[in-house]
Amino acid sequence: MRTPMRIGLCYCGAGFQPFLMATCPRCKGHLTDSHKCPRRPAVVATEIIAAALAGAIAGLVLVAIFDTNEQITNLDLILVVAAGASIAVGIRRMVRG
Numbered sequence: 001m002r003t004p005m006r007i008g009l010c011y012c013g014a015g016f017q018p019f020l021m022a023t024c025p026r027c028k029g030h031l032t033d034s035h036k037c038p039r040r041p042a043v044v045a046t047e048i049i050a051a052a053l054a055g056a057i058a059g060l061v062l063v064a065i066f067d068t069n070e071q072i073t074n075l076d077l078i079l080v081v082a083a084g085a086s087i088a089v090g091i092r093r094m095v096r097g
Contacts, residue, residue: 048089055088056081 022031027038059080063072072080 047092051088051092052085055084055086057084058088059084 023029024031024035024037029035029037059082060077062084063077063080
């Protein structure tokens with residue numbers, strides 16, 4: 001009986017074991033000294049929504065302070081609230097990296 005010819009190197013058997021590394025039980029990533037699990041999408045979405053609401057409320061407060069005669073139109077009010085929310089989300093993203 002002939003033995004099959006081996007062409008190249010094969011590490012699929014014959015006593016070779018890959019280096020096993022511990023994995024994180026939460027995110028299944030490699031558990032190194034500097035391991036940090038990525039944040040969950042629900043937490044990120046909650047932080048973005050909270051920043052947008054804070055910016056919108058800040059926009060409303062600024063309108064209430066500076067527009068004492070109520071001369072602003074509804075469209076302008078919506079734009080101020082949207083701008084406040086956008087600016088707050090942008091600042092949050094810049095600070096968090």
